[in-house]
Amino acid sequence: xxxxxxxxxxxxxxxxxxxxxxxxxxxxxxxxxxxxxxxxxxxxxxxxxxxxxxxxxxxxxxxxxxxxxxxxxxxxxxxxxxxxxxxxxxxxxxxxxxxxxxxxxxxxxxxxxxxxxxxxxxxxxxxxxxxxxxxxxxxxxxxxxxxxxxxxxxxxxxxxxxxxxxxxxxxxxxxxxxxxxxxxxxxxxxxxxxxxxxxxxxxxxxxxxxxxxxxxxxxxxxxxxxxxxxxxxxxxxxxxxxxxxxxxxxxxxxxxxxxxxxxxxxxxxxxxxxxxxxxxxxxxxxxxxxxxxxxxxxxxxxxxxxxxxxxxxxxxxxxx
Numbered sequence: 001x002x003x004x005x006x007x008x009x010x011x012x013x014x015x016x017x018x019x020x021x022x023x024x025x026x027x028x029x030x031x032x033x034x035x036x037x038x039x040x041x042x043x044x045x046x047x048x049x050x051x052x053x054x055x056x057x058x059x060x061x062x063x064x065x066x067x068x069x070x071x072x073x074x075x076x077x078x079x080x081x082x083x084x085x086x087x088x089x090x091x092x093x094x095x096x097x098x099x100x101x102x103x104x105x106x107x108x109x110x111x112x113x114x115x116x117x118x119x120x121x122x123x124x125x126x127x128x129x130x131x132x133x134x135x136x137x138x139x140x141x142x143x144x145x146x147x148x149x150x151x152x153x154x155x156x157x158x159x160x161x162x163x164x165x166x167x168x169x170x171x172x173x174x175x176x177x178x179x180x181x182x183x184x185x186x187x188x189x190x191x192x193x194x195x196x197x198x199x200x201x202x203x204x205x206x207x208x209x210x211x212x213x214x215x216x217x218x219x220x221x222x223x224x225x226x227x228x229x230x231x232x233x234x235x236x237x238x239x240x241x242x243x244x245x246x247x248x249x250x251x252x253x254x255x256x257x258x259x260x261x262x263x264x265x266x267x268x269x270x271x272x273x274x275x276x277x278x279x280x281x282x283x284x285x286x287x288x289x290x291x292x293x294x295x296x297x298x299x300x301x302x303x304x305x306x307x308x309x310x311x312x313x314x315x316x317x318x319x320x
Contacts, residue, residue, distance in 0.1 A: 014306035020095035058196035206241035224255035253277025
C-alpha cells in the first residue's frame with residue numbers, strides 16, 4: 001500500500017480497516033484485550049477506590065488510576081508505530097485485536113433461540129456476559145430490548161469508534177477511545193461503589209464518543225425515515241453527553257419502528273432511562289434485524305471512508 005505515494009495517508013486507512021474487520025472474525029474471543037484489561041482494572045480499583053474517602057479524593061484516585069492505565073499502553077503503541085520499520089502490519093494486527101469479532105453474533109442467535117423456546121433462564125445467562133445491567137429478572141420483552149441495546153453499544157464503542165478515530169488520527173486515537181470506553185465499562189459511575197471513582201473515565205469516553213454517536217445516529221436513521229428521529233428528539237434526556245449516548249439508540253428505534261430504552265437495574269438499583277422511539281414493542285426477530293442493520297452501517301462507513309479518501313486524493317492530485 002505504500003506504493004500509493006503521497007496519497008498513502010488518504011487511501012490506506014479504509015483498506016486497513018476493512019482487512020482488520022475481516023481478520024477480527026478469526027480471533028478467538030478469549031484472546032480479546034478486554035479479558036486482559038479486566039483483571040488489571042479490577043485490581044487497581046480495589047487498591048485505590050476507598051469508600052471512606054471524600055468524593056473529591058475518590059475522583060482524584062480515579063483520575064490517577066485512569067492515567068496509570070492509559071499512559072503506558074498509549075506510549076507502547078506510539079513507540080512501536082514510530083520505531084517499527086514496517087508499522088502497517090502492527091496497526092493491522094492491533095485493529096483486528098480491538099475490533100469485536102463474531103462472538104456476540106453467535107450469542108445473539110443463541111439468545112433468540114432460547115427466547116423462542118421459552119427458556120428465559122438460559123437466555124438471561126447468555127445475555128449476562130455482555131451487559132452491565134442485571135438480567136436475573138428480565139422478562140421476554142426485557143431480554144429482547146437488552147439484546148438489541150447490547151448489540152448497538154458494542155458496535156458503537158468498539159467498531160464505529162475505532163473506525164472513526166483511526167481514520168481521523170491513526171492508532172493512538174483509536175486505542176485511546178477503545179481504552180476510555182473499556183474503563184468506563186469497568187468503572188461505570190452508576191455502579192454504587194464507582195459513583196465518584198468512574199467520573200473521569202466516563203467523561204473522557206463521553207467526549208470522545210460525541211462525534212461517533214452523531215455520525216452513527218445519522219447513518220442508522222438512513223434505514224428508515226431520517227426526519228423521524230429529529231422530530232422525536234424531545235425524548236432524549238440528561239446533559240449533552242447523555243443525550244449523545246441516547247441519540248444512536250433513538251435513530252435505531254425509529255429505523256426498526258420499535259420502542260427501545262426504559263428503566264433498568266444495575267447491582268440491585270433501579271436507574272431511569274427514557275423510552276425512545278415509537279410505542280410499538282420489539283419482538284425477538286428484531287434481534288436479527290438489528291445485527292443486519294449494524295453490519296450494513298459498518299460497511300457503509302468503510303465505503304464512505306474510501307470514497308472520501310479517494311476524492312481528497314484526486315482533488316490534491318489536480319491541485320498539484
